Amino acid sequence: MATTSPTASARPGLMALEEALQRLLADVTPVAEVERVPTQSAAGRVLAEPVVSALDVPGFDNSQMDGYAVRCAEVQDAVAAGRPLPVALRIQAGHGSAALPPGAVARIFTGAPLPDGADAVVMQEDAAPAEAPPDADAALAPHGWVRLTVVPVPGQWVRRRGEDVHVGAVVLPAGRRLRPADLGLVASIGVAELTVRRRLRVALAATGDELIRPGERPPEGLPPGAIFESNRYFLEPLLQRLGCDVTVLSRIPDDREATRSALASAALAHDVIVTTGGVSVGEEDHVKPVVQALGGLDLWQIAMKPGKPFAQGWIDRAPLGGQGRCHVLGLPGNPVSSFVTFLLLARAFLLRLSGVDVAPALPLALPLVAHFDVPHPDKRREFLRVRRNAQGGLDLFPNQNSSVLTSMVWADGLVDKPAGAVIRRGDVVAYLPLAEWWD
Structure with missing residues (x-):
């Protein structure tokens, strides 16, 4: 294993990542507003109410295989002796079924309901067409005769009613972020709409006089000291992956009043402002002091590399003419630091604010x-x-x-x-x- 130097420790004043995460996620109140959305459009949304099944799934005993439905006790001797059996019924998926006549079998297809009295299915690979016995009554076998090569046992290749979902079962809890498999399960119990929390409204802002957006200037025309903005181009899709509605703000210059104006305006229309740059200790790093002036700062400087200058705070909307608070996540300006702090810190916070009950920050190592x-x-x-x-x-x-x-x-x-x-x-x-x- 990696070994630790006994003399090394985190720099004084820096907060450990675990403590930062604990404080970041403590007492987060998810957005309260909910809406109804079609099931097929709900991927990535967060359930506001549990989903309870109103039916059993499957709703009837059915066949797992194409083959022959049998009543084991009546056919085991015939199968062991190699005698042919009459095929009295033919049952397709999506159609009803009749009772299985004594001593007969039913041709059955995957998903078709088991006929009354049947307790097993022999798959068609273990069966072969057979000639009728010389003294057979043709009326007993309207669908011919079959010889089974495997002695059936009760329950084989049968899906029992309710073995997947029972009536009244909570199939998905509130606070779950919906995945494709979840939507299939919901559809299987006939739910066409789901109650979900509304999407987070997130403003994304980059700070710095040096930033030029791709397309504003050709690479050969880049002014001295300027760089192309890159953080927005990975942060916006990362936010969208979390289900956020993202507003990309105009670049904020390295100016205290311009920073204040941009953040105050964004705070009135958004749940969260995510900034990149401006949260370190330089004279032109204005995001941190502006957030402190407009509200407060809860976290600043984490004992991690890359990503030390991460900040988290809030803006009070009341003096601005609004209500409540807008959260602020200040990511470092260096792109790798911004990327890593988003994954390790911002992502879990945003998921919890979206209403996700369980949002681990770190994957299993x-x-x-x-x-x-x-x-x-x-x-x-x-x-x-x-x-x-x-x-x-x-x-x-x-x-x-x-x-x-x-x-x-x-x-x-x-x-x-x-x-x-x-x-x-x-x-x-x-x-x-x-x-x-x-x-």
């Missing part, structure tokens, strides 16, 4: 072998960009700088490296798959 060295400890907890290799171990992206966005494109996961730890090739480390955050 997988113990994998490091095929790299990190010999120098850091005072902060680090999240290293890595990728699984063909040998089942992990490779490290060579440049872990928080401005190198290619590392996030290359990586398929992060290694959670404790503060003060070093990693030697062959150590078992905690691997967090990025794919676990995309849901």
Whole structure:
């Protein structure tokens, strides 16, 4: 395992990630408004009410296979002796059924209701057409004769009524974020509409005089000191994946009054403002002091790398002519820091605010072998960009700088490296798959 230096510790004044998450998620009140939406349009929405079944699923005993429905006690001797059996019924899915005559079998298809009296199905691979016995009554076998090659036992290849869902069962609890399988289950009990919490209204704002949006200038015409804005282009789809309605604000310049005006206006129309940049300690970092002036700051500076300058606070709408508060999540300006803090901190907060009852911030870590060295400890907890290799171990992206966005494109996961730890090739480390955050 990765080893920890006894002299390393988080820098004074920085908050541990676990404490930050605990404080971030404490006493979050989800949005209260709800709406009814068609089941087929509800993927990604958060249930506001539990879904209770009004019927059994399946609603009747039915066949799991194409084959022959039988009454075991009446046919076992005939099957063991190799005698043919009369096929008295033919039952298709979607059609009703009659009672199974004594000593006869029914040709049945997958999903078709079991005839009254039948207690098993022999699949068609274990049956073969047969000639009628010389003294047989043709009226007993309107659908011919069959020889079964497997002695049936009660219950085989039968789906019993209610074995999936019982009447009155809570099939989905309130607070669940709906996945495709959930919608199929809801449809299977006949629910056409669902009561869900409304979507979060999120304003997304980038700060900095240096930012130019792609398309505003050609690359060769970029002014000295300017860079193309990139954070918006991954944060907006990440927010949309969480079901948020996103408003992208105009770039906020490095100016205190412009920052105040933009955040105050956005606070009146949104539940959350997500900013990038402006939350560090520079003279032109205006987001933090503006949020403090308009409301308050609950979190600032986390003992993690990348992502130390994360901030969380709120804006009081009352002095602005509104009601209640607007939450503010201040992400660092460096793109990797912004990406990682969104995954580790902002995502869980937004899901909880959306009404999701269980929103773990970190996926379950997988113990994998490091095929790299990190010999120098850091005072902060680090999240290293890595990728699984063909040998089942992990490779490290060579440049872990928080401005190198290619590392996030290359990586398929992060290694959670404790503060003060070093990693030697062959150590078992905690691997967090990025794919676990995309849901």
